[in-house]
Amino acid sequence: MSVNDRPSGQPTKPPVSHNSPFLRACRREPVPHTPVWFMRQAGRSLPEYLKVREGIPMLESCTRPELVTEITLQPVRRHKVDAAVYYSDIVVPLKAIGLDLDIKPGVGPVVADPIRSRADLDRLRDLTPDDVGYVTEAIGMLTAELGETPLIGFAGAPFTLASYLIEGGPSRTYERTKAMMYGDPELWADLVDRLADITGAFLKVQVEAGASAVQLFDSWAGALAPADYERHVMPASAKVFDTIAPYGVPRIHFGVGTGELLKLMGDAGADVVGVDWRVSLDEAARRVGPGKALQGNLDPTVLYAPTEVVEEKTREVLEAAAGLEGHVFNLGHGVLPTMDPDALTRLTEYVHTRTAH
Amino acid sequence: MSVNDRPSGQPTKPPVSHNSPFLRACRREPVPHTPVWFMRQAGRSLPEYLKVREGIPMLESCTRPELVTEITLQPVRRHKVDAAVYYSDIVVPLKAIGLDLDIKPGVGPVVADPIRSRADLDRLRDLTPDDVGYVTEAIGMLTAELGETPLIGFAGAPFTLASYLIEGGPSRTYERTKAMMYGDPELWADLVDRLADITGAFLKVQVEAGASAVQLFDSWAGALAPADYERHVMPASAKVFDTIAPYGVPRIHFGVGTGELLKLMGDAGADVVGVDWRVSLDEAARRVGPGKALQGNLDPTVLYAPTEVVEEKTREVLEAAAGLEGHVFNLGHGVLPTMDPDALTRLTEYVHTRTAH
Numbered sequence: 001m002s003v004n005d006r007p008s009g010q011p012t013k014p015p016v017s018h019n020s021p022f023l024r025a026c027r028r029e030p031v032p033h034t035p036v037w038f039m040r041q042a043g044r045s046l047p048e049y050l051k052v053r054e055g056i057p058m059l060e061s062c063t064r065p066e067l068v069t070e071i072t073l074q075p076v077r078r079h080k081v082d083a084a085v086y087y088s089d090i091v092v093p094l095k096a097i098g099l100d101l102d103i104k105p106g107v108g109p110v111v112a113d114p115i116r117s118r119a120d121l122d123r124l125r126d127l128t129p130d131d132v133g134y135v136t137e138a139i140g141m142l143t144a145e146l147g148e149t150p151l152i153g154f155a156g157a158p159f160t161l162a163s164y165l166i167e168g169g170p171s172r173t174y175e176r177t178k179a180m181m182y183g184d185p186e187l188w189a190d191l192v193d194r195l196a197d198i199t200g201a202f203l204k205v206q207v208e209a210g211a212s213a214v215q216l217f218d219s220w221a222g223a224l225a226p227a228d229y230e231r232h233v234m235p236a237s238a239k240v241f242d243t244i245a246p247y248g249v250p251r252i253h254f255g256v257g258t259g260e261l262l263k264l265m266g267d268a269g270a271d272v273v274g275v276d277w278r279v280s281l282d283e284a285a286r287r288v289g290p291g292k293a294l295q296g297n298l299d300p301t302v303l304y305a306p307t308e309v310v311e312e313k314t315r316e317v318l319e320a321a322a323g324l325e326g327h328v329f330n331l332g333h334g335v336l337p338t339m340d341p342d343a344l345t346r347l348t349e350y351v352h353t354r355t356a357h
Numbered sequence: 358m359s360v361n362d363r364p365s366g367q368p369t370k371p372p373v374s375h376n377s378p379f380l381r382a383c384r385r386e387p388v389p390h391t392p393v394w395f396m397r398q399a400g401r402s403l404p405e406y407l408k409v410r411e412g413i414p415m416l417e418s419c420t421r422p423e424l425v426t427e428i429t430l431q432p433v434r435r436h437k438v439d440a441a442v443y444y445s446d447i448v449v450p451l452k453a454i455g456l457d458l459d460i461k462p463g464v465g466p467v468v469a470d471p472i473r474s475r476a477d478l479d480r481l482r483d484l485t486p487d488d489v490g491y492v493t494e495a496i497g498m499l500t501a502e503l504g505e506t507p508l509i510g511f512a513g514a515p516f517t518l519a520s521y522l523i524e525g526g527p528s529r530t531y532e533r534t535k536a537m538m539y540g541d542p543e544l545w546a547d548l549v550d551r552l553a554d555i556t557g558a559f560l561k562v563q564v565e566a567g568a569s570a571v572q573l574f575d576s577w578a579g580a581l582a583p584a585d586y587e588r589h590v591m592p593a594s595a596k597v598f599d600t601i602a603p604y605g606v607p608r609i610h611f612g613v614g615t616g617e618l619l620k621l622m623g624d625a626g627a628d629v630v631g632v633d634w635r636v637s638l639d640e641a642a643r644r645v646g647p648g649k650a651l652q653g654n655l656d657p658t659v660l661y662a663p664t665e666v667v668e669e670k671t672r673e674v675l676e677a678a679a680g681l682e683g684h685v686f687n688l689g690h691g692v693l694p695t696m697d698p699d700a701l702t703r704l705t706e707y708v709h710t711r712t713a714h
Contacts, residue, residue: 022546033377065607077386144669153489173657173658174658175416175657175658175661175693175695176661178656178658178661178662179658179661180661182658182659182661182662182666182670183661183662183663183666222614223636224635225634225635225637225656226635226637227673228369228656250401257579257635258617259617259638260616272709278579278581278582278583278614278617279617280582280583280584299535299582299585300530300532301530301532301534301535301536301539302535302539304532304535304536304539305535305536305540306537306540309539309540313539316584336532338532
């Protein structure tokens with residue numbers, strides 16, 4: 001199904017952002033300039049974010065529509081990026097269905113009672129729009145404010161969510177996660193299938209509320225060998241993409257260190273494949289094959305270098321992207337909290353100027 | 358220079374381990390069975406290790422020759438692996454030249470006063486054999502005990518050492534490290550060049566004492582894009598390999614997540630390229646090119662699965678290795694502290710039996 005198809009009965013009128021450079025690039029149509037956004041553009045790198053978040057725990061901040069709207073808009077105002085990305089966290093839908101988890105500053109998501117047995121699956125009930133009414137409300141406010149600037153919805157992919165649920169928190173080795181995947185593949189398959197339903201439902205809420213693209217973050221899928229990804233993870237991620245296919249919004253798929261998985265991550269149902277900085281975009285295009293746009297891929301740490309180095313490295317990215325069917329400029333991973341926001345503003349302007357025609 | 362050449366004036370008599378399956382595989386000669394060793398085989402997975410280390414801080418344990426000998430021998434006795442790997446830590450040579458650093462349990466190496474300016478380079482003086490007399494002593498004892506079983510010396514590579522020295526400890530983003538690399542490439546080049554001298558000297562001590570192979574661990578090089586690796590890191594690692602080339606011992610080069618760097622890591626001067634589990638060995642051989650043996654590459658977390666899964670995954674590794682010029686079986690990264698040592702013993706035996714002819 002192409003990104004222009006819509007589910008029957010859905011309104012066929014395209015969103016006001018339809019002809020934005022970002023959505024055009026995702027659809028591999030000609031663009032006036034290469035569109036730019038940054039993963040984690042809304043967040044700790046911005047002083048105005050730190051100010052409005054003061055005293056409010058992370059997960060609570062995700063449930064306040066006015067705050068979500070403000071935080072989501074901040075980087076659009078400041079950097080003049082070509083897309084907003086909905087301010088949330090990958091564990092928000094899991095919290096919304098009642099799991100006891102929190103985000104510990106400096107650590108990451110921590111799950112009080114990890115999922116490790118078949119009985120634990122019962123705690124993963126379906127997500128309904130009523131569980132995340134604040135999302136619908138925030139996106140309604142956001143699309144009104146954003147006008148022609150598209151809003152990207154997002155969710156964590158089943159593998160990455162499963163890794164937090166099984167390990168109980170962040171991991172460097174994913175040993176319990178892979179122990180289940182290798183040792184009890186039926187339980188594993190049922191777990192990621194259930195997470196696919198939750199993730200799909202969560203993205204559906206965002207798209208129905210007005211998000212005009214989605215990104216599925218499989219942040220840690222790069223820990224897997226291709227054969228394991230294909231067998232144990234790809235079916236669940238494909239199910240997520242299938243769920244939102246009828247809406248015809250571009251679907252972006254990203255994970256870090258996924259050079260060996262790019263083809264599979266595209267084949268899972270993505271219209272746009274996100275690439276980290278380890279694989280140049282021309283090589284990534286060869287791996288992914290035709291019919292997909294690519295997103296990426298400046299090494300985020302380049303932003304700590306002087307402007308002339310940032311510009312040199314950016315030119316290298318743009319040159320590698322010259323032959324692509326569609327290119328969305330981004331970093332190869334998220335914005336880091338210690339980054340100078342002015343460097344991101346300058347980078348956005350540099351890409352716009354350099355690619356304008 | 359081939360691995361059979363020796364520096365002029367050196368004794369030409371080969372070590373008693375010369376015809377061991379491990380050294381033969383490294384030299385791409387026929388073997389009676391595929392040799393096996395495990396990165397981090399000596400260490401926290403073994404109860405006998407925990408017992409002898411009790412109450413002794415990590416870095417102190419590395420300076421006691423009897424203890425080093427015992428710990429190095431433990432996995433050889435227990436698992437019947439085909440090589441011992443010298444018990445040490447990548448920061449040992451840095452400690453030996455007087456840097457104020459320690460290994461914090463559960464964290465990793467921590468550097469009291471990180472290296473961040475040109476003036477800081479003065480603290481990186483050359484390493485002499487006298488700085489590490491305990492290494493010479495321990496290896497003398499070890500080779501006597503090991504007989505025909507070869508001993509692998511090892512050291513951390515300049516990039517990985519630099520990352521600890523600059524960040525002050527472990528990092529997930531290497532932002533300060535890369536900031537120096539991109540922002541002050543001359544300072545960076547001088548830093549890794551100095552580290553290459555220290556690392557080369559440290560490996561030389563090990564080889565002169567009797568190590569019959571060496572492994573250079575560039576654990577975190579996989580954080581780099583190939584062009585950055587080639588420009589900013591490869592020359593220093595090549596210098597290390599050049600330093601020990603005259604001794605004719607096989608040189609192994611390994612880092613995790615280095616799928617995009619395999620060719621460059623071989624070209625840096627390795628006889629054997631270590632591969633993590635993300636790239637199958639046949640694909641790795643295509644990337645590395647002819648004239649090198651490969652080492653690897655079972656996903657360590659497979660060891661948490663039932664025996665039949667371990668065997669199935671091991672067969673996949675061996676099948677992918679079938680066409681290689683030389684293959685040393687290993688995990689795709691180090692042994693994890695929570696692993697069942699019996700599973701490693703069974704794995705060693707399985708590879709031996711399966712490949713015997």
